[in-house]
Amino acid sequence: DTAVSQTPKYLVTQMGNDKSIKCEQNLGHDTMYWYKQDSKKFLKIMFSYNNKELIINETVPNRFSPKSPDKAHLNLHINSLELGDSAVYFCASSHRPDSEKLFFGSGTQLSVL
Amino acid sequence: GQSLEQPSEVTAVEGAIVQINCTYQTSGFYGLSWYQQHDGGAPTFLSYNALDGLEETGRFSSFLSRSDSYGYLLLQELQMKDSASYFCAVLGNQGGKLIFGQGTELSVKP
Numbered sequence A: 001d002t003a004v005s006q007t008p009k010y011l012v013t014q015m016g017n018d019k020s021i022k023c024e025q026n027l028g029h030d031t032m033y034w035y036k037q038d039s040k041k042f043l044k045i046m047f048s049y050n051n052k053e054l055i056i057n058e059t060v061p062n063r064f065s066p067k068s069p070d071k072a073h074l075n076l077h078i079n080s081l082e083l084g085d086s087a088v089y090f091c092a093s094s095h096r097p098d099s100e101k102l103f104f105g106s107g108t109q110l111s112v113l
Numbered sequence B: 001g002q003s004l005e006q007p008s009e010v011t012a013v014e015g016a017i018v019q020i021n022c023t024y025q026t027s028g029f030y031g032l033s034w035y036q037q038h039d040g041g042a043p044t045f046l047s048y049n050a051l052d053g054l055e056e057t058g059r060f061s062s063f064l065s066r067s068d069s070y071g072y073l074l075l076q077e078l079q080m081k082d083s084a085s086y087f088c089a090v091l092g093n094q095g096g097k098l099i100f101g102q103g104t105e106l107s108v109k110p
Helices: none
Strands: A004-007 A010-013 A019-025 A031-037 A043-050 A053-057 A064-070 A073-078 A087-094 A108-112 B003-005 B009-013 B018-025 B032-037 B044-049 B053-057 B060-065 B070-075 B084-091 B098-100 B104-109
Touching: A004 A087, A010 A019, A019 A031, A019 A087, A019 A108, A031 A073, A043 A064, A043 A073, A043 B098, A053 A064, A073 A087, B003 B084, B009 B018, B018 B084, B018 B104, B032 B060, B044 B053, B044 B060, B044 B070, B070 B084
Parallel strands: A010 A108, B009 B104
Antiparallel strands: A004 A019, A019 A073, A031 A043, A031 A087, A043 A053, A064 A073, A087 A108, B003 B018, B018 B070, B032 B044, B032 B084, B053 B060, B060 B070, B084 B098, B084 B104
Protein backbone atom coordinates (compact mmCIF):
# COMPACT_ATOMS: atom_id res chain seq x y z
CA ASP A 1 0.00 0.00 0.00
CA THR A 2 1.31 3.43 -0.95
CA ALA A 3 1.71 5.62 2.14
CA VAL A 4 1.06 8.99 0.49
CA SER A 5 -0.68 8.81 -2.86
CA GLN A 6 -1.57 11.68 -5.13
CA THR A 7 -3.40 11.81 -8.41
CA PRO A 8 -2.98 12.46 -11.21
CA LYS A 9 0.72 11.85 -11.81
CA TYR A 10 0.70 14.00 -14.94
CA LEU A 11 -1.55 16.90 -15.77
CA VAL A 12 -1.35 18.75 -19.08
CA THR A 13 -3.77 21.58 -19.56
CA GLN A 14 -4.35 24.91 -21.25
CA MET A 15 -3.89 28.33 -19.71
CA GLY A 16 -7.02 29.58 -18.01
CA ASN A 17 -8.34 26.15 -17.09
CA ASP A 18 -9.15 24.99 -13.56
CA LYS A 19 -7.68 21.74 -12.26
CA SER A 20 -7.46 19.74 -9.04
CA ILE A 21 -4.87 17.43 -7.52
CA LYS A 22 -5.88 14.92 -4.87
CA CYS A 23 -3.80 13.50 -2.05
CA GLU A 24 -4.43 10.77 0.48
CA GLN A 25 -2.25 9.34 3.24
CA ASN A 26 -2.79 6.07 5.09
CA LEU A 27 -0.11 6.65 7.72
CA GLY A 28 -2.44 8.04 10.35
CA HIS A 29 -0.58 11.34 10.31
CA ASP A 30 -2.15 14.55 11.60
CA THR A 31 -0.36 16.98 9.30
CA MET A 32 -0.36 17.30 5.54
CA TYR A 33 1.41 19.67 3.15
CA TRP A 34 1.61 20.89 -0.39
CA TYR A 35 5.07 21.70 -1.78
CA LYS A 36 5.91 23.08 -5.21
CA GLN A 37 9.12 22.05 -6.98
CA ASP A 38 10.17 24.26 -9.86
CA SER A 39 12.34 23.41 -12.86
CA LYS A 40 15.48 24.15 -10.83
CA LYS A 41 14.33 21.58 -8.24
CA PHE A 42 13.70 24.21 -5.59
CA LEU A 43 11.15 22.80 -3.11
CA LYS A 44 8.93 25.45 -1.59
CA ILE A 45 6.15 24.94 0.92
CA MET A 46 2.74 26.23 -0.10
CA PHE A 47 0.28 25.06 2.54
CA SER A 48 0.07 22.93 5.63
CA TYR A 49 -2.93 21.49 7.44
CA ASN A 50 -3.06 19.94 10.88
CA ASN A 51 -6.18 17.93 11.69
CA LYS A 52 -8.04 19.65 8.84
CA GLU A 53 -7.06 23.13 10.03
CA LEU A 54 -4.90 25.39 7.87
CA ILE A 55 -1.73 26.24 9.78
CA ILE A 56 0.65 27.44 7.06
CA ASN A 57 -0.34 29.54 4.10
CA GLU A 58 2.68 30.86 2.27
CA THR A 59 2.54 33.74 -0.17
CA VAL A 60 0.61 31.81 -2.76
CA PRO A 61 -1.80 33.39 -5.27
CA ASN A 62 -5.38 32.94 -4.15
CA ARG A 63 -6.01 31.00 -7.36
CA PHE A 64 -4.65 28.11 -5.30
CA SER A 65 -7.14 26.75 -2.79
CA PRO A 66 -6.39 23.75 -0.61
CA LYS A 67 -9.12 21.71 1.00
CA SER A 68 -8.87 19.06 3.69
CA PRO A 69 -12.13 17.12 4.08
CA ASP A 70 -10.51 14.95 6.78
CA LYS A 71 -7.02 14.53 8.15
CA ALA A 72 -6.18 11.77 5.66
CA HIS A 73 -6.95 13.89 2.60
CA LEU A 74 -5.64 17.16 1.26
CA ASN A 75 -6.63 18.38 -2.17
CA LEU A 76 -5.37 21.33 -4.17
CA HIS A 77 -7.56 23.23 -6.58
CA ILE A 78 -6.03 25.71 -8.99
CA ASN A 79 -8.13 28.26 -10.86
CA SER A 80 -7.23 30.12 -14.02
CA LEU A 81 -3.99 28.26 -14.60
CA GLU A 82 -1.00 30.27 -15.80
CA LEU A 83 2.19 29.24 -17.59
CA GLY A 84 4.18 29.92 -14.42
CA ASP A 85 2.18 27.30 -12.53
CA SER A 86 3.98 24.57 -14.46
CA ALA A 87 5.92 22.60 -11.85
CA VAL A 88 5.84 19.39 -9.88
CA TYR A 89 3.47 19.53 -6.92
CA PHE A 90 4.21 17.24 -3.99
CA CYS A 91 1.86 16.29 -1.24
CA ALA A 92 3.47 15.23 2.04
CA SER A 93 2.45 14.20 5.54
CA SER A 94 4.01 13.99 8.99
CA HIS A 95 3.06 12.89 12.49
CA ARG A 96 2.93 16.45 13.80
CA PRO A 97 3.32 20.01 12.48
CA ASP A 98 6.88 20.64 13.66
CA SER A 99 8.29 17.46 12.21
CA GLU A 100 11.63 17.12 10.51
CA LYS A 101 10.47 13.93 8.79
CA LEU A 102 8.04 14.32 5.95
CA PHE A 103 6.67 11.51 3.82
CA PHE A 104 6.18 12.67 0.26
CA GLY A 105 3.83 11.47 -2.43
CA SER A 106 5.19 10.70 -5.88
CA GLY A 107 4.33 14.14 -7.24
CA THR A 108 2.05 15.59 -9.90
CA GLN A 109 3.81 17.07 -12.90
CA LEU A 110 1.65 19.97 -14.07
CA SER A 111 2.29 21.40 -17.53
CA VAL A 112 0.35 24.48 -18.52
CA LEU A 113 0.40 25.17 -22.26
CA GLY B 1 14.04 34.73 7.36
CA GLN B 2 15.75 31.49 6.55
CA SER B 3 18.28 30.54 3.89
CA LEU B 4 20.36 27.47 3.18
CA GLU B 5 23.37 27.06 0.93
CA GLN B 6 24.67 23.86 -0.54
CA PRO B 7 26.75 23.13 -3.66
CA SER B 8 24.68 22.74 -6.81
CA GLU B 9 26.49 19.64 -8.03
CA VAL B 10 29.12 17.11 -6.99
CA THR B 11 30.71 14.32 -9.00
CA ALA B 12 32.44 11.26 -7.56
CA VAL B 13 33.40 7.73 -8.58
CA GLU B 14 31.99 4.44 -7.38
CA GLY B 15 33.46 3.32 -4.10
CA ALA B 16 34.58 6.80 -3.12
CA ILE B 17 33.46 9.02 -0.23
CA VAL B 18 31.69 12.30 -0.82
CA GLN B 19 30.68 15.09 1.54
CA ILE B 20 27.83 17.50 0.79
CA ASN B 21 27.96 20.65 2.88
CA CYS B 22 25.10 22.83 4.00
CA THR B 23 25.26 26.19 5.73
CA TYR B 24 22.13 27.81 7.04
CA GLN B 25 20.83 31.10 8.34
CA THR B 26 17.68 31.01 10.36
CA SER B 27 16.08 33.07 13.09
CA GLY B 28 15.02 29.91 14.90
CA PHE B 29 16.63 26.50 14.62
CA TYR B 30 15.47 23.10 15.76
CA GLY B 31 17.50 20.80 13.57
CA LEU B 32 18.88 19.90 10.16
CA SER B 33 17.37 17.20 7.95
CA TRP B 34 18.62 15.56 4.79
CA TYR B 35 16.51 14.22 1.95
CA GLN B 36 17.34 12.23 -1.17
CA GLN B 37 15.47 12.60 -4.44
CA HIS B 38 16.06 10.47 -7.51
CA ASP B 39 15.12 11.89 -10.92
CA GLY B 40 11.37 11.72 -11.33
CA GLY B 41 10.91 10.50 -7.77
CA ALA B 42 9.76 11.81 -4.43
CA PRO B 43 12.05 13.30 -1.79
CA THR B 44 12.75 10.69 0.89
CA PHE B 45 13.99 11.36 4.39
CA LEU B 46 17.55 10.30 5.15
CA SER B 47 18.56 11.75 8.51
CA TYR B 48 18.05 14.42 11.14
CA ASN B 49 20.44 16.15 13.51
CA ALA B 50 19.16 18.22 16.39
CA LEU B 51 22.37 18.10 18.43
CA ASP B 52 25.99 18.68 17.49
CA GLY B 53 27.89 15.68 16.26
CA LEU B 54 27.79 12.83 13.84
CA GLU B 55 24.84 10.50 13.25
CA GLU B 56 25.56 7.33 11.30
CA THR B 57 23.05 5.26 9.37
CA GLY B 58 24.76 2.59 7.32
CA ARG B 59 26.78 4.13 4.49
CA PHE B 60 25.35 7.57 5.19
CA SER B 61 26.31 9.88 8.04
CA SER B 62 25.17 13.38 8.89
CA PHE B 63 26.97 15.98 10.96
CA LEU B 64 25.85 19.19 12.64
CA SER B 65 27.65 22.10 14.23
CA ARG B 66 25.08 24.50 15.67
CA SER B 67 27.71 27.09 16.59
CA ASP B 68 28.90 27.23 12.96
CA SER B 69 25.39 26.93 11.45
CA TYR B 70 26.82 24.15 9.36
CA GLY B 71 26.16 20.55 8.58
CA TYR B 72 27.12 17.91 6.07
CA LEU B 73 26.00 14.62 4.65
CA LEU B 74 28.71 12.02 4.18
CA LEU B 75 28.18 9.19 1.74
CA GLN B 76 30.63 6.31 1.85
CA GLU B 77 31.29 3.42 -0.54
CA LEU B 78 29.42 5.25 -3.25
CA GLN B 79 27.22 3.22 -5.55
CA MET B 80 25.71 4.16 -8.89
CA LYS B 81 22.27 4.16 -7.27
CA ASP B 82 23.39 7.02 -5.02
CA SER B 83 23.21 9.35 -8.04
CA ALA B 84 20.41 11.69 -6.99
CA SER B 85 19.73 15.15 -5.61
CA TYR B 86 20.35 15.69 -1.91
CA PHE B 87 18.57 18.42 0.02
CA CYS B 88 19.31 19.83 3.42
CA ALA B 89 16.33 21.31 5.26
CA VAL B 90 15.79 23.27 8.46
CA LEU B 91 12.80 23.62 10.69
CA GLY B 92 12.11 27.30 11.10
CA ASN B 93 10.69 29.14 14.07
CA GLN B 94 7.33 29.58 12.40
CA GLY B 95 6.04 26.21 13.48
CA GLY B 96 5.93 23.35 11.06
CA LYS B 97 7.67 24.94 8.12
CA LEU B 98 10.46 22.78 6.77
CA ILE B 99 12.64 24.96 4.54
CA PHE B 100 14.71 23.19 1.89
CA GLY B 101 18.04 24.13 0.36
CA GLN B 102 18.30 24.25 -3.41
CA GLY B 103 19.68 20.72 -3.59
CA THR B 104 22.99 19.16 -4.60
CA GLU B 105 22.99 16.92 -7.65
CA LEU B 106 25.35 14.01 -7.04
CA SER B 107 26.63 12.09 -10.04
CA VAL B 108 28.40 8.82 -9.34
CA LYS B 109 30.61 7.64 -12.21
CA PRO B 110 31.90 4.12 -12.77
